[in-house]
Amino acid sequence: MRDFDYIRPATIPDAIAAAAEPGSAYLAGGTNLLDLMKGGIASPERIVDISRLPELNRIERLDDGGLRIGALVRNADLAHDAAFAKAYPAVAEALLSGASAQLRNAATVGGNLLQRTRCSYFYDTASACNKREPGAGCDALGGENRLHAVLGWSDACIATHPSDFCVPLVALDAVVEIEGKEGRRHVTLAEFHRLPGETPQRENALEPGDLIVAVRLPAEAASFAANARYLKVRERTSYAFAVVSAAAALVVDGGKIRAARLALGGVAAKPWRARSAEAVLLGADANEATFASAANAALADASPSGDNAFKIELARRIVVRALTSALAGTPERLPALPASPFSSAPGARHDA
Amino acid sequence: MTSLPITLTINGHRHELEVDPRVTLLDLLRERLDLTGTKKGCDRGQCGACTVLVDGKRINSCLALAVSHDGADVLTIEGVAHGEELHPVQAAFIAHDGFQCGFCTPGQIMSTLGLIAEGQAGDDPERIREGLSGNICRCAAYGGIVEAVLEAQEKLATADRRAAA
Ligand SMILES: Cc1cc2nc3c(=O)[nH]c(=O)nc-3n(C[C@H](O)[C@H](O)[C@H](O)COP(=O)(O)OP(=O)(O)OC[C@H]3O[C@@H](n4cnc5c(N)ncnc54)[C@H](O)[C@@H]3O)c2cc1C
Ligand code: SF4
Ligand code: FES
Ligand code: FES
Numbered sequence: 001m002r003d004f005d006y007i008r009p010a011t012i013p014d015a016i017a018a019a020a021e022p023g024s025a026y027l028a029g030g031t032n033l034l035d036l037m038k039g040g041i042a043s044p045e046r047i048v049d050i051s052r053l054p055e056l057n058r059i060e061r062l063d064d065g066g067l068r069i070g071a072l073v074r075n076a077d078l079a080h081d082a083a084f085a086k087a088y089p090a091v092a093e094a095l096l097s098g099a100s101a102q103l104r105n106a107a108t109v110g111g112n113l114l115q116r117t118r119c120s121y122f123y124d125t126a127s128a129c130n131k132r133e134p135g136a137g138c139d140a141l142g143g144e145n146r147l148h149a150v151l152g153w154s155d156a157c158i159a160t161h162p163s164d165f166c167v168p169l170v171a172l173d174a175v176v177e178i179e180g181k182e183g184r185r186h187v188t189l190a191e192f193h194r195l196p197g198e199t200p201q202r203e204n205a206l207e208p209g210d211l212i213v214a215v216r217l218p219a220e221a222a223s224f225a226a227n228a229r230y231l232k233v234r235e236r237t238s239y240a241f242a243v244v245s246a247a248a249a250l251v252v253d254g255g256k257i258r259a260a261r262l263a264l265g266g267v268a269a270k271p272w273r274a275r276s277a278e279a280v281l282l283g284a285d286a287n288e289a290t291f292a293s294a295a296n297a298a299l300a301d302a303s304p305s306g307d308n309a310f311k312i313e314l315a316r317r318i319v320v321r322a323l324t325s326a327l328a329g330t331p332e333r334l335p336a337l338p339a340s341p342f343s344s345a346p347g348a349r350h351d352a
Numbered sequence: 353m354t355s356l357p358i359t360l361t362i363n364g365h366r367h368e369l370e371v372d373p374r375v376t377l378l379d380l381l382r383e384r385l386d387l388t389g390t391k392k393g394c395d396r397g398q399c400g401a402c403t404v405l406v407d408g409k410r411i412n413s414c415l416a417l418a419v420s421h422d423g424a425d426v427l428t429i430e431g432v433a434h435g436e437e438l439h440p441v442q443a444a445f446i447a448h449d450g451f452q453c454g455f456c457t458p459g460q461i462m463s464t465l466g467l468i469a470e471g472q473a474g475d476d477p478e479r480i481r482e483g484l485s486g487n488i489c490r491c492a493a494y495g496g497i498v499e500a501v502l503e504a505q506e507k508l509a510t511a512d513r514r515a516a517a
Contacts, residue, residue, distance in 0.1 A: 006356065006373035006419055027420060034376070034415045035396050047373065049420050076409075080472065100486020101466065103397055105409045106416065238485040336478035 001037050008049040012056075012179060012211065019048045020181060020209030026050050028072060029106040031099075032115040040125050041116075041132060051108075056213060059084060065219030068177070071110030071212045075165065076101065078109065088221060089330045090168040090228035090247050097232045097339035098164040100239050110212035112165045113176065113192070114204065117269070118241055119159035120144065130156045131200045145306030147243060150299075150315070151268040157200030158305035159269060161193060164339070166271035168230050168247035171263035172221035177214040180207055189215070193270030200269070224249035224261060229325040231318055232265070232339040242266035244315045245339070248322035250286065257281045257290070262298060262323070267315055274298035277319065286327050288320070295319035358422040362387070363431025371418045378402045378413035381428060389429035389458045393488075400487030403459040403466070404428050410466025412486075429458035432465070440507040441465060444500035452491035460487045464501055468508065475502060 009015040019026055023045035027033055030051075036042035050056070056072040059081060067087070069078060078084055079095035099107065121127040121139040128137035140148055140158055148158040166189065174189040187205045194202055206212075232245035245265035251258040260281035264272040277298035284290040295316040302312045321341060335343035355370040362385065371380060378395070381387040381404070393401035395414045402413040405427040432439045441464050444450070451457035463484055473479040480501050481494070 001374045004373065006417075008420075027417070029415075030417060030420065031397055031412070031415045034417065038396060047417075049417075051420055076470075080470070099397075100400065101470070101483055102400060102403055102410050102412045102463065102486045103415075105466075106411045238482050239488075336476055337482055 002043045005046045016209045028108040028111040031107050067217045069215045073109050075107040076104040090230045093338045094164040094168045094230040117159035118162045134201050146308045148305045149268050150302040150311045152195040153305045154196045157196035162241045167263045167265035170271040170273050171247045171261040175216040178210050179213045180210040196269050227326045230339045231322040237340050244318050246318045246322040248326040250326050252286045257286050291320045291323040361425045373419045375418045377416040377418045380418040401456050401459040403462040441504040444504040448500040449496040450500040452493050456489040463487045
């Protein structure tokens with residue numbers, strides 16, 4: 001690991017001023033940044049340790065009924081907060097399906113949003129990668145790419161965003177609260193991550209020095225609590241990134257869908273909100289035929305970026321299954337294997 | 353960059369140290385303090401061999417900078433037994449053949465202590481398996497480990513009930 005300066009600012013303005021200097025990187029839980037530094041993929045000259053900044057580790061209820069989650073709240077603490085899990089069960093389920101207990105105890109809300117892709121060519125510094133080195137080319141194109149993107153990819157980059165947490169968040173209209181040199185601003189999570197286009201190295205809406213201070217969930221997000229699930233297929237039943245995942249949330253009344261939210265993970269460079277599928281669901285009868293049409297709408301624009309055509313059909317099926325699970329109702333207690341389709345739905349067997 | 357001063361309490365002992373900011377908690381424990389019970393497997397957060405408790409919570413010490421944990425209370429496998437008397441989790445691992453070559457066992461035991469403290473698994477073997485899935489062992493001692501966790505939890509709960517009575 002290359003030598004770096006280490007500073008631990010006491011205030012948010014000090015942190016922003018330090019991180020605005022070229023070559024700086026924030027350190028929160030460190031579970032992604034240190035991994036990248038060990039691999040020589042990231043080599044900051046200055047580490048700005050924000051892990052102890054005050055006031056960023058709180059979960060606050062807002063006057064308008066929304067929720068504000070500080071950027072330094074640990075993934076495990078958020079998922080195990082009983083009131084949080086009750087109001088936003090799909091978010092808790094996504095958090096608990098990610099990484100391992102050890103990593104979730106260290107990983108933070110802000111860091112999870114900003115974790116880098118797990119594209120193996122991005123991780124291998126001997127490979128060409130436009131994201132690591134703009135203009136270098138992309139060895140994933142024509143390479144080992146069965147896990148790469150099927151939506152929103154470009155010839156410059158076909159990588160996916162690996163976060164689980166972000167998938168239900170984007171479905172529930174989460175907003176990222178950012179503080180920078182010019183003050184505070186709010187960006188919806190849907191607009192926060194970028195598609196690759198010609199500039200895959202630009203992954204999000206942050207400018208140098210910008211600090212994520214919180215993630216907000218609007219009041220309406222809790223109205224889906226009774227019928228919300230996250231489903232994640234991976235190459236083993238736990239401790240692996242998603243091949244494809246889906247967050248589904250419904251409000252159903254008299255057999256009709258009154259409100260619907262759907263997002264996919266593992267399919268694109270950003271958490272993928274499936275608005276065309278939501279339009280199919282809205283007002284329709286809550287049944288399998290509707291869910292199948294919604295799944296077709298969600299994947300209508302999908303195309304393989306290599307050996308991954310199977311992902312398109314897999315994603316359709318995961319959408320149907322996530323919607324079916326959501327319709328069946330949120331389990332009282334999360335299943336033993338969160339988000340796993342191999343867990344006996346909806347968790348009843350595991351309730352002692 | 354020059355070394356930075358930090359203070360850590362490790363297994364109840366206070367250490368004042370000067371560390372290069374690049375040093376991970378894992379390397380500090382093993383290379384500087386000769387606490388080699390904590391193992392280095394992957395060094396990248398993927399195997400759990402380096403699991404320690406920091407302020408009561410299990411983390412991967414390979415992905416933790418020592419400087420970032422200035423002031424923390426760290427528990428490693430060396431601090432788990434009471435003198436010659438094994439911790440109930442250690443005893444249960446032995447009784448149920450929970451370790452084989454023993455390389456991953458320290459991490460498994462620290463992870464089990466974290467799992468029990470988190471109180472999420474109860475007596476459900478499937479929750480225990482999921483809760484310990486961050487600890488990967490090629491000796492395939494998993495079945496014995498689940499038995500050991502069930503027994504240790506039972507013993508610890510009985511001890512707690514006695515203490516409360
Ligand atoms: C083996 C392994 C398996 C994993 N499996 C999964 C999985 O299945 N699902 C999943 O979702 N994730 C998974 N992860 C990723 C893990 O969730 C992330 O590493 C973690 O969420 C990052 O959080 P952190 O606080 O440790 O971030 P750090 O590593 O500290 O930071 C990550 C990035 O975010 C920046 N940053 C951090 N906080 C802020 C802030 N407040 N403002 C601005 N910038 C900031 C840092 O500069 C850095 O660039 C896995 C990780 C590992 C190592
Ligand atoms: S897919 Fe993107 S991240 Fe992977 S090698 Fe190509 S440019 Fe790099
Ligand atoms: S050595 Fe830390 S997780 Fe493998
Ligand atoms: S105990 Fe031998 S590899 Fe795990």
